[in-house]
Amino acid sequence: MDAQQKVFTKPAPVKILEKTKETARITTIKFSLHGISPVPGQFFMVWVPGIDEIPMSVSSIDNTSGIYEISIAAIGDATKALCGKQPGELIGIRGPFGNGFKLDTPEKKICFIGGGVGMACLKPAIDVLVKSRKDMIVVNAARTENELLYHTRFKKDLVISKTYFISTDDGSCGEKCFGHELLLKLIETSKLKIEKIYTCGPELMMKQVFLACKKFKINIEASLERMMRCGNGLCGLCAVDPTGLLVCKDGPIFTLDRLDKLNEFGNYTRDFSGKKLPFKK
Ligand SMILES: Cc1cc2nc3c(=O)[nH]c(=O)nc-3n(C[C@H](O)[C@H](O)[C@H](O)COP(=O)(O)OP(=O)(O)OC[C@H]3O[C@@H](n4cnc5c(N)ncnc54)[C@H](O)[C@@H]3O)c2cc1C
Ligand code: FES
Incomplete structure (x- = not known):
């Protein structure tokens, strides 16, 4: 079994190198693991000793040095325990898994829209494209200003070229609306004719983004x-x-064609027993 296969089947023990408190609820953990090459959009199965193994998007990628990050919202037993870990403590990593984003696309005018901790999944793709794309915008949506993930970093990296837009549910920062509502405004009023959208966040938000993409023929x-x-x-x-x-x-x-075929997208998810859990609209 080669090193890559091993990391698919058994969690590789890794030491936490650093932790950063991003918001009251979200913590970023940095670790080092050699012999893997994740791409933006992929995820790891993260073993939290004694508790559970849970999926986490890779939120920062450096395949040269083998240094990676995950950003975790503390919502249940495993995520709370993970956020409580300190540098030097061990966790387990399997993966990377999944298909990842297609970043080498013909579209020139692109938009990232992330809601809450969903921005963690988009960040490595933004890191790649911010270096090469001129016509790129980022919409960061959260309930309040304090919950905007990577807000300080984005302000520094993206605001110079006026590519950073914010929405909060309570209006404490940016536009007082939901992320998809701000996106619609940008599509309808902006001179930047968006050709492709990458999104991650609450499924009801993504469903609305998907419907806007269908309406305006955006990938x-x-x-x-x-x-x-x-x-x-x-x-x-x-x-x-x-x-x-x-x-x-x-x-x-998932791309537009596939999302279009998924009846459950935006309607329901399932619990561990397979029981349907409708999304609250
Ligand atoms: C591909 C993928 C990537 C993810 N990336 C991230 C990430 O970067 N950062 C992050 O904070 N979270 C991410 N998640 C969600 C994360 O895996 C769940 O929040 C976590 O498993 C909850 O575990 P828990 O023991 O803390 O909570 P639990 O007590 O198990 O659950 C708490 C709540 O979260 C819901 N939940 C549990 N598991 C999942 C799941 N797999 N997906 C969605 N909701 C779930 C439950 O229905 C419940 O309402 C990702 C999920 C997937 C599938
Ligand atoms: S989690 Fe997808 S098949 Fe097991």
Whole structure:
């Protein structure tokens, strides 16, 4: 078994090198792991000793030095325990898994729209394209200013070329609206004719972004989240109706054509027993 295969089947123990408190709820953890080459949009299965193994997008990639980051929103047992870990403590990493974003595309005018911790999945793609793209905009959406992920970094990297837009539910920063509402405004009023959108965030937001893309004939890649156990196509827990496509293997990134066929997209997800859980609209 080569090094890459091993990392698919068994968690590689890694030491936490650094942790950064991004917001009250979100913490970034840095670690080093050699012999893997994740691409933006892929995810790891992260083993939290004694608790669970959970999927986490890679939020920063340096394949030369083998240094990676994940950004975790503390919402349940595993994520809270992960956020509570300190530099020097051990976690386990399997992967990378999933298909990743297609960044080498013909479209020139592109937009990233992330809601809450969904921005973690988009960040490595933004890091790549910010160096090469002139016509790129980023929409960062959160409930309040304090919950805007990577806000300080984006202000520094993106604001110079006026490419950074913000929406908050309570109006504490940027436009007082939901992320997809700001996006619609930008599509309808901006001179920048968006040709491609990358999105990750609450599924109801992504559904609205998808509908806007259909209406205005814009290409889209959206990163979906479903309950996962194996992370690499074996258990079937993350299959989406009615296609049976596996979020862990065929996704997590889905294009417009595929999203259009997924009846459950924006309507319901499933718990660990497979029971349908409708999204609250
Ligand atoms: C491909 C992928 C990438 C992800 N990337 C990130 C990331 O970068 N940062 C981040 O903070 N979170 C990410 N998640 C979500 C993260 O995996 C879940 O929040 C985590 O598994 C919850 O575990 P827990 O034990 O803390 O909470 P639990 O007690 O297990 O669950 C708390 C709540 O989260 C929901 N939940 C549980 N597992 C998932 C899941 N796999 N997907 C969506 N909702 C879930 C439950 O329904 C429940 O409402 C990602 C999920 C997927 C599928
Ligand atoms: S998580 Fe097991 S098949 Fe996707």
